[in-house]
Amino acid sequence: MLAKLPSRTAALTSVVLALGAASGTMASNGFSDDVVRIGVLTDMSGIYSDLSGEAAVEAVRMAVEDFGGEVHGVPIEVIYGDHRNRADTGASRAREWYDNDGVDMINDLSNSGVALAVAAVADERQRHAISNSASNIGLTNDYCSPYVTHYTYDAYSLAQGTGKTIVEDGGDTWFFLTVDFAFGIGLEQQVSDVVREAGGHVMGAARHPLDTTDFSSYALQAQASGAEIIGIASTGADAINAINALSEFGVSPSQRPAALLLWFDDIVSLGLDTAQGLLINNAFYWDADEGSREFSERFYERTGRMPNMAHAGNYSSTMHYLNAVEAAGTDDPDAVSEKMRELEINDFFATGGYIRPNGRMVHDQYLWEVKAPDESEYDYDFLRLVATISGEDAFQPLEDSTCHLLNGG
Incomplete structure (x- = not known):
């Protein structure tokens, strides 16, 4: 009802x-x-x-x-x-x-x-x-x-909800495909810090220009790294192209892609055949x-x-x-x-x-896994809940904020 x-x-x-x-x-x-x-x-x-x-x-x-x-x-x-x-x-x-x-x-x-x-x-x-x-x-x-x-x-919740949660679930080693400007580099660095603090290891990164269409060499670098988690530090068309390349060139069975900022609309564009198994952090899911x-x-x-x-x-x-x-x-x-x-x-x-x-x-924030096509039972039945991250854990602690209002300013 x-x-x-x-x-x-x-x-x-x-x-x-x-x-x-x-x-x-x-x-x-x-x-x-x-x-x-x-x-x-x-x-x-x-x-x-x-x-x-x-x-x-x-x-x-x-x-x-x-x-x-x-x-x-x-x-x-x-x-x-x-x-x-x-x-x-x-x-x-x-x-x-x-x-x-x-x-x-x-x-x-x-x-x-x-x-x-x-x-x-x-x-x-x-x-x-x-x-x-x-x-x-x-x-x-x-x-x-x-x-x-x-x-x-925000970027902090993306890092916590993706990096920390995945490491705690056993995804210890990471390699990043990163768009080479402030947004992507900052996201990679923030998630890398969280991964290390949680006991994981960062094995490297491949940085690509904004609006890259050919991700073949970057996908092969990620595959060769042997990292368990391929962190995609981009969004929009770059993230979609990176995920398509990982699907096309394949990753080993022990590797999984994790998109650090992917939208539900992107899953619709990719389709379940390509996006299945992908881990994403989203604050809301329609279903x-x-x-x-x-x-x-x-x-x-x-x-x-x-x-x-x-x-x-x-x-x-x-x-x-x-x-x-x-x-x-x-x-x-x-x-x-x-x-x-x-x-x-x-x-x-x-x-x-x-x-x-x-x-x-x-x-609260949420870590989701994209379903395989045969698991989807109706239109837009795309995501499975992996973990719930409480709001207190997801967002920057108040004591770490530099906001002047916290000091009576």
Whole structure:
């Protein structure tokens, strides 16, 4: 039996492409401009558009509709924009939205460079920003703010959930296929540190340029290393091409690939014949339980695709923000921040989730194995749960954070 929708009457979200200048002053009812306005700043046309993009906007719309379309009698509006994977474009759009268009909260923020740039603007303007699609842990460290929340996952949780969990399960020796720029190198180094701390060994790495199409030599290096685990320190097309090469050239029966940042959409693209046996760390799987299935089936009806963890995070974080606004009785950013950190998060995405003082939303993470084709019983029946990593273990300990807010700053 599917979970019931909230009892309040659903209303269509008002989707606005361009808005006139807004004063940003607080109305007598405690709501600036007599509207709660959410901006989805995402990649609508670039390399992350399939992982985020229009589907991210739709997830936020769904949350607003399920909430009822208004809060304390004030309408909720959703607008969206394309950051084009440029930090300066993202920062400029955020300033425009906050200063002129009355946006109260910006969501999604695919691309770590964009997310960090918008976080800085959110702190300056004292408006909310929530990242669901970026991995950089700077959002809860040097770029932390009372107004910035890192919600779905981050690089630290990827390292812990993949590296530590696999070593504890017997995957002691590692070799990396790494995209040769800051993201991939940083991910490789972070997972390598976790592997060594857990008692494992790193036997080497093969680094490849961004947008590599021929992975044959890199796959052969991984095979020749004899490592039990082939860690794929890339994402998007590079990760897909690397996995295809490992499948084509073969690895020994004692070797298994582990993708450090792979999305459910990528499994769909690869197919089970190629992806079977792959280990991935994801914060959400559409078929995990009744609640995730209910949301995902509705999402599929609207978009023609199953949601990934960022889509689920966009919905959940929007709902949490609106719950905080409702509890505060205002969209005043400081009052809402306080309520966001007070209220526990219990929905299809997280059970017992909460936001730390540095803005990190703490919730369980999961290690999954991709099923073989003959194990899949219905459409998109792709993953088997290997391990659950508690939120306290998955995310950076608070005492290790460099966030100035933790020292009263």
